[in-house]
Amino acid sequence: MRALRDLAGPAVLFPANKPIRYEGDPVEKLYLLQEGWVVSSASLADGARQIFKVHFPGDILGAPSLAITNAAETLRALTDTLVCSVSIAGLSGIFAQFPRLAMLFFMSAQEERLILMERLLSVGRQRGVKRLAAFLIHVFDRLAMIGLRRDNAVDLPMSQELIGDVIGLTTVHTNRVFSELERRSLIERDGRRIVFCDVDGLRELAGLPPRQFVRNPAWLPEGPQ
Amino acid sequence: MRALRDLAGPAVLFPANKPIRYEGDPVEKLYLLQEGWVVSSASLADGARQIFKVHFPGDILGAPSLAITNAAETLRALTDTLVCSVSIAGLSGIFAQFPRLAMLFFMSAQEERLILMERLLSVGRQRGVKRLAAFLIHVFDRLAMIGLRRDNAVDLPMSQELIGDVIGLTTVHTNRVFSELERRSLIERDGRRIVFCDVDGLRELAGLPPRQFVRNPAWLPEGPQ
DNA sequence: CGCTGTCTTGAATGAATTCAACCCATGTGG
DNA sequence: CCACATGGGTTGAATTCATTCAAGACAGCG
Numbered sequence: 001m002r003a004l005r006d007l008a009g010p011a012v013l014f015p016a017n018k019p020i021r022y023e024g025d026p027v028e029k030l031y032l033l034q035e036g037w038v039v040s041s042a043s044l045a046d047g048a049r050q051i052f053k054v055h056f057p058g059d060i061l062g063a064p065s066l067a068i069t070n071a072a073e074t075l076r077a078l079t080d081t082l083v084c085s086v087s088i089a090g091l092s093g094i095f096a097q098f099p100r101l102a103m104l105f106f107m108s109a110q111e112e113r114l115i116l117m118e119r120l121l122s123v124g125r126q127r128g129v130k131r132l133a134a135f136l137i138h139v140f141d142r143l144a145m146i147g148l149r150r151d152n153a154v155d156l157p158m159s160q161e162l163i164g165d166v167i168g169l170t171t172v173h174t175n176r177v178f179s180e181l182e183r184r185s186l187i188e189r190d191g192r193r194i195v196f197c198d199v200d201g202l203r204e205l206a207g208l209p210p211r212q213f214v215r216n217p218a219w220l221p222e223g224p225q
Numbered sequence: 226m227r228a229l230r231d232l233a234g235p236a237v238l239f240p241a242n243k244p245i246r247y248e249g250d251p252v253e254k255l256y257l258l259q260e261g262w263v264v265s266s267a268s269l270a271d272g273a274r275q276i277f278k279v280h281f282p283g284d285i286l287g288a289p290s291l292a293i294t295n296a297a298e299t300l301r302a303l304t305d306t307l308v309c310s311v312s313i314a315g316l317s318g319i320f321a322q323f324p325r326l327a328m329l330f331f332m333s334a335q336e337e338r339l340i341l342m343e344r345l346l347s348v349g350r351q352r353g354v355k356r357l358a359a360f361l362i363h364v365f366d367r368l369a370m371i372g373l374r375r376d377n378a379v380d381l382p383m384s385q386e387l388i389g390d391v392i393g394l395t396t397v398h399t400n401r402v403f404s405e406l407e408r409r410s411l412i413e414r415d416g417r418r419i420v421f422c423d424v425d426g427l428r429e430l431a432g433l434p435p436r437q438f439v440r441n442p443a444w445l446p447e448g449p450q
Numbered sequence: 451c452g453c454t455g456t457c458t459t460g461a462a463t464g465a466a467t468t469c470a471a472c473c474c475a476t477g478t479g480g
Numbered sequence: 481c482c483a484c485a486t487g488g489g490t491t492g493a494a495t496t497c498a499t500t501c502a503a504g505a506c507a508g509c510g
Contacts, residue, residue, distance in 0.1 A: 023434075042342065045432050048350040052342050064338040066331075069437040072339055089444040095328045096446040099321045106291075106320070106327070109334035113289040114297055116341040117267065117277050123349045124393030125273040127465075159488060168349030173466055175490060207270050209248075212294040219314040221321040352497070384456065398498055400458060 003098060007090040008032055011082045016157070020075040020083060021062060027071050029085040031061035036081030037157055040073040041165065051166040052116065054078070054139065054158075056146055063109065078157045100223040111213075118208055123168045126207070128177040131167040134206035136187065140196055153195045228323060232315040233257055236307045241382070245300040245308060246287065252296050254310040256286035261306030262382055265298040266390065276391040277341065279303070279364065279383075281371055288334065303382045325448040336438075343433055348393045351432070353402040356392040359431035361412065365421055378420045 011034055014020055020031065023042050038055040040062075052073060055061055065071040066088065077083075095102040115138075122134045139156065143149035156163070164174035181187045186202045188195040196202060236259055239245055245256065248267050263280040265287075277298060280286055290296040291313065302308075320327040340363075347359045364381065368374035381388070389399035406412045411427045413420040421427060 042346055042434075044346065044350055050346040050349045052345060064335050064342060066335045067333075067439055068339070069439060072342065072434070072436070088442075092328055092444045092446055095331070096324045099324065099327065102324065102327050102331070103317055103320045106331050106334060108292075109331060109338065110289050110291045113334065113338055113341060114293070116338060116345060117289060117297065120277060120341060120345050120348060121267055121269065121275040123345060124275045125269055161488080170467055171488090172468080172490085176466090179490085209267075209297070211297070214292055214294060217313075219317045221317055386456080395499055396456090397458085397500080401498090404458085 001101070004086070004094060004101070007094070008084040008086050011035075011084045014077040014081045014083060016077055016079050016081075018077050020077060020081075021071055023071050023074045025071045027062070027065045027069060027088075029087050030063055030066070030091060031075065031083050031085050033057055033059045033061055034082040034084060037078035038075055038081055038083075039078055039158075039162065040075050042073050049165045050168065051162065052119075053112075054166070056142060056148065058146055060105075060108070063112075078162075098223070099221040103221055114211070119166075122206075122208065128167070128169050128173055129180055130205055130207060131169070132163070132174070132177050132181060133186070133202050134208055135163070135167050136181075136194065136196070137199075137203050137206045137208075140199070152197070152199065153193055155193050157192065226326070229311070229319060229326070232318070233309040233311050236260075236309045239302040239306045239308060241302055241304050241306075243302050245302060245306075246296055248296050248299045250296045252287070252290045252294060252313075254312050255288055255291070255316060256300065256308050256310050258282055258284045258286055259307040259309060262303035263300055263306060263308075264303055264383075264387065265300050267298050274390045275393065276387065277344075278337075279391070281367060281373065283371055285330075285333070288337075303387075323448070324446040328446055339436070344391075347431075347433065353392070353394050353398055354405055355430055355432060356394070357388070357399070357402050357406060358411070358427050359433055360388070360392050361406075361419065361421070362424075362428050362431045362433075365424070377422070377424065378418055380418050382417065 014036075020038065033055050035057055038059075038061060039051050040053050040055065041049050041051040043049045061075050061083070062071065062073070065073060091105075094105075118134075118138075122131050126134065136154075140149070140154060143154060160174045160178065161171045164171050167174070169177065178189070181202070182189060184201075186196075186198045186205065188197055239261075245263065258280050260282055263284075263286060264276050265278050265280065266274050266276040268274045286300050286308070287296065287298070290298060316330075319330075343359075343363075347356050351359065361379075365374070365379060368379060385399045385403065386396045389396050392399070394402065403414070406427070407414060409426075411421075411423045411430065413422055
């Protein structure tokens with residue numbers, strides 16, 4: 001990890017709502033998100049936008065576009081954000097020198113695939129209410145995993161329009177579906193703060209199978225001493 | 226690649242429609258698809274199914290479940306299929322010995338992410354007709370890429386129900402949307418054989434941005450002599 | 451011959467979008 | 481301090497898209 005940090009350039013501040021990279025830009029580097037929230041998204045000709053992922057500190061940004069010449073996703077800061085960047089050649093050096101780290105990168109890419117598959121399952125096969133429930137639970141769990149959530153509440157720095165872009169609904173319908181979750185006493189809202197009053201109920205509504213992650217498997221390549 | 230082939234077990238025949246692995250099964254290995262078509266999918270409690278990907282010869286199967294204890298996706302043969310398997314520890318050995326190959330695996334995982342993102346964009350933000358167009362074009366292009374398509378036609382070994390499970394529509398609606406593509410003279414059908422009479426029109430309808438893949442970049446780690 | 455699976459069509463229902471309007475908090479400039 | 485603009489959030493009504501339920505057509509197969 002020290003090797004990776006040495007490769008990374010200085011941390012750059014992106015204020016809330018500022019784009020870090022546009023889709024179509026030439027792909028030159030990867031980004032490491034140190035502080036703040038970022039969304040990756042793409043748009044269609046008619047302006048419709050789909051958000052692929054809400055990124056938290058510790059995430060690698062821009063990796064999916066590694067194998068293409070022009071970026072497929074736009075990266076945009078949701079909050080004030082600290083980001084540093086790594087050249088692709090640098091990443092390649094990591095693979096040559098640190099097989100254990102390389103394998104961990106590979107596994108993390110597979111984990112991202114899993115998250116995308118889960119969202120696709122939700123968007124393709126569930127109604128709006130369940131989609132929103134699934135997204136909220138996803139954020140809830142991920143924030144806990146990286147230690148950024150203490151209590152049963154989350155401050156979501158996203159407008160309902162953005163949330164609609166995650167789950168594939170219009171602003172208006174996202175709003176109605178939010179109200180329904182509240183009416184069913186699964187959540188409470190205070191501005192953009194969301195209180196998860198009935199996590200189990202929400203999780204059951206979301207209806208996605210639980211996942212058990214393997215964190216430090218024996219079969220990983222040896223690391224350096 | 227020879228190293229990989231040495232690791233792989235013998236090729237096993239799975240007849241059409243036979244499951245190779247169920248979601249929930251313990252994750253022990255990866256699969257290499259040598260011959261035939263396979264779909265990976267997952268289901269919800271109510272029985273709704275989402276197909277994540279249609280796999281062709283050369284694909285690695287089961288990788289997304291690498292980081293979890295119980296498989297997230299069901300793998301099922303669409304046609305008669307030849308599959309061999311690799312232990313996860315074996316893959317790990319590849320990472321330790323062949324950094325160039327490891328990097329290629331990593332990039333292929335990112336490419337898979339890209340494909341999933343594209344499908345999510347389509348399913349989340351497009352109407353049925355465009356979703357089907359996008360899927361057909363995707364299959365059309367991928368088959369050409371691996372040299373399994375000569376003319377302007379594809380034999381899709383999938384029922385309309387399965388196709389609906391890819392693009393997130395019911396059987397009935399998938400059927401209507403198929404008819405519309407035909408009515409608009411974008412395709413012709415003869416059983417499960419699909420003739421792409423107007424590839425450009427279909428591609429435009431699908432409305433997804435074109436991708437330029439980097440195939441052998443200079444920054445890849447050195448391979449063995 | 452009667453299965454079964456798949457494709458197809460019609461009609462009714464339901465979910466989500468569209469269009470429109472209104473509310474409210476914030477911020478800004480006169 | 482007011483007038484006004486701006487970005488969200490919320491609600492209603494009409495419309496469109498997709499699902500559901502039902503039934504018929506057809507081919508392949510025992």
